[in-house]
Amino acid sequence: MRSATHGYLGPAGTFTHQALLSLGDLPGEARPYPSVPAALHAVRSGEVGSVLVPIENSVEGGVSATLDALTYGDPLQISAEVVIAVQFDLYVRPGTELSQVRSVVSHPHAIAQCRGWLDAHLPDAVVTEGGSTAAAAVAVAAPGSRFDAAICAPVAGVSQGLVAAATSIADNAGAQTRFVLVGPPGPLPPRTGADKTTLVCFLRVDRSGALLEILEQFATRGVNLCRIESRPTRTTLGSYCFSIDAEGHLDDARLAEAVMGLHRVCSEVVFLGSYPRADGLTPTVAEGQGDEDYTEAAAWLARLRHPERA
Amino acid sequence: MRSATHGYLGPAGTFTHQALLSLGDLPGEARPYPSVPAALHAVRSGEVGSVLVPIENSVEGGVSATLDALTYGDPLQISAEVVIAVQFDLYVRPGTELSQVRSVVSHPHAIAQCRGWLDAHLPDAVVTEGGSTAAAAVAVAAPGSRFDAAICAPVAGVSQGLVAAATSIADNAGAQTRFVLVGPPGPLPPRTGADKTTLVCFLRVDRSGALLEILEQFATRGVNLCRIESRPTRTTLGSYCFSIDAEGHLDDARLAEAVMGLHRVCSEVVFLGSYPRADGLTPTVAEGQGDEDYTEAAAWLARLRHPERA
Amino acid sequence: MRSATHGYLGPAGTFTHQALLSLGDLPGEARPYPSVPAALHAVRSGEVGSVLVPIENSVEGGVSATLDALTYGDPLQISAEVVIAVQFDLYVRPGTELSQVRSVVSHPHAIAQCRGWLDAHLPDAVVTEGGSTAAAAVAVAAPGSRFDAAICAPVAGVSQGLVAAATSIADNAGAQTRFVLVGPPGPLPPRTGADKTTLVCFLRVDRSGALLEILEQFATRGVNLCRIESRPTRTTLGSYCFSIDAEGHLDDARLAEAVMGLHRVCSEVVFLGSYPRADGLTPTVAEGQGDEDYTEAAAWLARLRHPERA
């Protein structure tokens, strides 16, 4: 039997951990994994029932490791998304003054998002990239640490007995990260009317204008896109696939027809799930694109094909 | 019981009559009608089982009377098409020389197609428009006729005892006219692989770019168009509908999906039939647009929606 | 020197004559021509300075004779348009009652537009097609006429001493006809901000999707179309050109770029003039499509190409 355990991109204290907790009372234990590939591997192997991983950041963009690990390998399915505001603070050991900080450690994305603040306030500090913001806090708290400060979330700094030397140091206040809960393929979460569907489309390489053709599959059915990211196909330079979040659920007729259209014109379409939108926004359905319009059109077609049955 | 009689745009001796005869042994009697509306009215009222009417001419374009009479009123359905080469000759009473011709009568379309020849050879002749080329031959043959010559088909001139004063006088050699056999709605002729489907699409007036949207419904499914004609909707100046011949049969999955798409985005779609192409050309089906591709995509969608059933 | 005389599709008393008079005090004499080709030939030969001809009718659609005569032959240019409401009455000789009418004569377009009324009120009358509505009135007024009634404009009936047996008999009340004033190529009428441009585009036959490509040339520059009509190219069945009225003036940057784009992707583009719209409507210019946007973009491009000159 598949485990009810949930995994997440750890260690404890990461933003992913914080996002997982925001999902409410999840049954079973929450288990940290050291990397996105490791977390998704744990789902594929059946070690955990599902894992939460970051997929998109308002500053850094798509999380390549997640996008690629979802695309290649045994099928996976997203069943939920969580969006949380990201706050970066500078945590130090008690007694350290900001003016004494000579070395800083953090995850590369966190460093990138605080680059302006670092250049302004700690221009001479040596900045080292580490595996996670939580690990950075651990490293600073370690006895004899070679690092003076960590850029991390409050939960991580506090849990290690550190204190904040500066708060909200990200260059873009209001940064957000989006996480997805990933499990094995299974029944889709019920349609809520405010849903999102994630796909990866591989172009037929011998077709010019193939991206335009993909976008037209959506446009013709009145389906808006929330996100589109190109990713290399890992073959030759300039060969791309496209990771897409589209408005709607696979049980919406317009999205289903668009997805079937993609399946026909692409060399491959990887379906990664339909799930409720974190923002709960109900999209406007264009005229003629509702389920009832599709049903009515199919009935009309049947009458045209067989007027003798009417 | 509906009559097995066939009607056509008469009188006897017209190109339409000639086209009807080319259809082979039709059961029952062939009855001429004085106008396209009259012929189509006879089908709608059940007076005849079907009628043959001209729909398109390589020189004059769409036959407005036919396009409009098919579009408005009780539903009709095209079950076959015939294309014939049009030859215009100048017929006179025996004994009349070409140099003696002072007055010419014919159908306006025939006059238009021979305008260059008339200007060159009979610049001073009075040219009168009549109801048909066959009626023109009748008029010239009538005792005390005020017309010296008729532009008509050989069959019409000869049948009235006239002789040709000049042959093949059309400005465009190789002109063709296309005719359609029209009956009441019924089972579609079986798909042959070389078929054509005729439709009329009414735009939603409050949508700019609506024609582009219609064309994209076809393009997205790889359906080519053979003919597209704008026709006024008979309301305000600048309000148009579009009469369309598309490659394929309503039983082709790609055409069926395109037609359902049109039904959803147009204010009205009038279906006028799927029938074998006169030229027998089998169109190339674009990659991913065959029936088997649609079937396969639907099966794939079903698996995505219900992986637990696989 | 070119004549200042104006011509029109005659005879006197036609709707075209009425439309010409609505243009106000035109210098010189107004000369009727028996057909549209004859009228346009008179311009091409320099016999008259310009002619007014019908181009589009809200019921019958594009006037094929005009569209074709403008397209083929020496270049012509439209400098103005007029739209008038069309009223059809039934005119008879004084003393004739409606119930006594056994034969009716008129122009085929007029007959078509009054078909419903004729079927309802004069179902047994013989209806004959003639060259114009004004000529029909002349024919009815002629001594010993074989016609009892003419469908024509009031001006034509009254001028022939006839009386109305029925008025406003068109099936579509509110029918309108649009006329264009055509002269030789010359300086364009100044841009007014509420202009229209008329073109004919010939597709490159070896390109599928060529109509879509034409429409995209307009769409990409935010240019709306007022009218699009397919016309056969007079070669093979299914070969079409497109007669187009687009919003805007050739001096509008967006229209100029679209027209140059058409010139590049079409086998031929026939420019037929930019002129003020009869309805005076000023179109909404899409964001980024104003003249100043084009000017600014060109200046920006120049700076990119030659930053050293900035």
Added chain:
Amino acid sequence: MRSATHGYLGPAGTFTHQALLSLGDLPGEARPYPSVPAALHAVRSGEVGSVLVPIENSVEGGVSATLDALTYGDPLQISAEVVIAVQFDLYVRPGTELSQVRSVVSHPHAIAQCRGWLDAHLPDAVVTEGGSTAAAAVAVAAPGSRFDAAICAPVAGVSQGLVAAATSIADNAGAQTRFVLVGPPGPLPPRTGADKTTLVCFLRVDRSGALLEILEQFATRGVNLCRIESRPTRTTLGSYCFSIDAEGHLDDARLAEAVMGLHRVCSEVVFLGSYPRADGLTPTVAEGQGDEDYTEAAAWLARLRHPERA
């Protein structure tokens, strides 16, 4: 005066260094920079004349740090590109056997590209992410290093006195990285006929279908794209800009018109240079899209606007 010095993403021994050397005899000194932002900052401040940085990798995709640092800040311009094959080897201190390797250090991209090999051959090794592959070699060579092995380029391993314990360990043989030479804005490199142009387009957020509109600006002028990458705009989640490489040079008429079109319909377009393609491929110019076609169309337009001057 601006320095003739060249910079690159260092330290010495990186693939970027190797790519710089492949550019041939560059005047002046080659100076390493610790990060892409630092390298581009050095150009912006005038400290160096140009720098070489990686922009795209066939396995990892666009290099976010480069794409973003080019987009934001004072204008920069790409004047050349270099593409090199990437070979990863595992370097150890002399005497270390592969079976003894317990810890590996390298740049995150290198680790990602060798993940399969690591899982297969060193499943129990601790893998640490460092700042560059060259720095990883330095770290392994350091006395008392806590790392047993570095994944790096041969040049880096050898220069540190290390030896290869395994070669060509990347999961995708044939991986390539593309580098661009970036300087301040200046005269464009001359058009060669085999050129590429790099741009960043920001959408107007209030327009749905804005990406489709961008692609149509290229498609309408027959311009193919080599690369398109979405990047977050650093504002809200789901707000994207698009980094694009298009075929052609800003001095090509079709590309210039497309770029001006983008400037009009986008909220902002950042031009990043036109430069010779590394692969030297001359693209096929679509019918009607050559410079001579644009010149001819402009001359035709001038004649239409002012026929009196012809």
